[in-house]
Amino acid sequence: MYRYISTGEFKSMVTLSEIAREAGVSKSTVSKALLGGGGKTTKVSDRTVRLVRETADKLGYRPNLVAQQLAHRKNDIIGVIIDSQCCGLYNNIMAAIEKRIFLSGRRLQIGLVHDSFDTIRRYVDDLLGYNIESVICLAHYYDFAATIPPLFKPFRNVLFINPPLSREPFSFVSPDYYGNFRLAVDALLRRGHRRIVYAKTAYDTPDCHARLRAYRDAHASAGLPVDEELIYCKPLREIDTPELVETFLDDVLPLRPDALLLGNPTTIGFCLKQLRKRGLAVPGDLSIVGMDDWPTAEAFTPEIAAISNNYDAVAERAVEIITRNQKLDQPELIQEYIPGAFIERGSCIPTRKA
CATH class of the missing domain: 3.40.50.2300 (Response regulator)
Structure with missing residues (x-):
């Protein structure tokens, strides 16, 4: 956005950030002084208001009417x-x-x-x-x-x-990531699965911690030990390329899993393709469960069982x-x-x- 000045040159409009920098105050203080913005926590003295307005005049500031309308319709x-x-x-x-x-x-x-x-x-x-x-x-x-x-x-x-x-x-x-994941692990255990791989990867967020607790608690409630090797924690965020999926399967298939808990439809699609190449059938040889219920879950063959996070x-x-x-x-x-x-x-x- 530009304004035209008498020299015939174009100059970019003065922003609140520029006024704040010139006056040595915060942007929210400038907003409060000029527009009445900045939130209730921003207190501005009369002296600061005068300083901000004088600085704005010196820099050639012109009010942004859109911003003022936003402020008044807060x-x-x-x-x-x-x-x-x-x-x-x-x-x-x-x-x-x-x-x-x-x-x-x-x-x-x-x-x-x-x-x-x-x-x-x-x-x-x-x-x-x-x-x-x-x-x-x-x-x-x-x-x-x-x-x-x-x-x-x-x-x-x-x-x-x-x-x-x-x-x-x-x-x-x-x-409820804990409760939702627990539903899936409990269901797999009831169906007779005992070698469930959880593809946790390297994520270190509250939802991942909740899923891990649910995985452990479900096994404990069933009176079963947790094989730590089945919790896949390799230092990567997503298993979302053919090469990463191939590495993932190379790592976990020797552990003889009977179910895979996987994070996204890309991972699932590549896994299905790789498993077929390796002569393994889903669900005949092992089950797959998605950690979210994507709209495409029913487009796969077989249709993918999944956790609905609502x-x-x-x-x-x-x-x-x-x-x-x-x-x-x-x-x-x-x-x-x-x-x-x-x-x-x-x-x-x-x-x-x-």
Whole structure:
């Protein structure tokens, strides 16, 4: 965006960040002084207001009318920060949230990020600058995950999808990863499976820890020991190429598994292809269960048994919480896990008896 000045040259519009840098104050302080934004936690003295306005005049600042309109309609807008390269199921959550927010008469201000603390921080600054008080975060499981929740403390009304890595309490709504995974492992054990490979990989997030606890607890409840070799923890995030799947099968098939718990449809598709090449049948020789129930699960042959994490219900509850807390003088701290289900399909049958 540009403004025209009398010299006949074009000059980029002065931003709040430039004013903040010149005045030696924060961007939220500038927003409060010029637009009335910055959130209730931003206190600005009369002296600072004068400093900011004088600096803005010196730099030739002209107000952004769109930003002002956003600030004045703060209760109609909910900020959302989501990973731009997240799995398709997070996209499904986002679509469900957008639909329900629209039906409630509100709008979303969306920020797309991926594995960048600075980008998340810039979006947080922008939302504060627009005086948006309610935010949903779906982008906080990175290597720097513990540094993300403190960024959201200035907002009055915050909701995370999945528990944030924080010692301070934040509201969140999440699939019940423990309970849902336990349903699948219990079902496999009841069907006679005793050599169940859990493809955990190197993820170190609360949902992975919950699944691991469920795996161990299900075996303990069945009076069975856990063979640690069956918990696949190689230092990689995804098994999503033919080469990685081939390595995975080279590692686990000598352990004589009778079931595989796998993370995504790409992994499952390559596994089915590789297993056929190796003369192994699903479910005749071993069962496969997906850790999420993708829309494509029924497109495979055989159809893939899977864990439904009930993302539609997660989205519905997220909107209920964020919009209800908007109306309260003091938003409630709400932390909820939404139960799912184990979807039985053709890739999972009882193992053959010796």
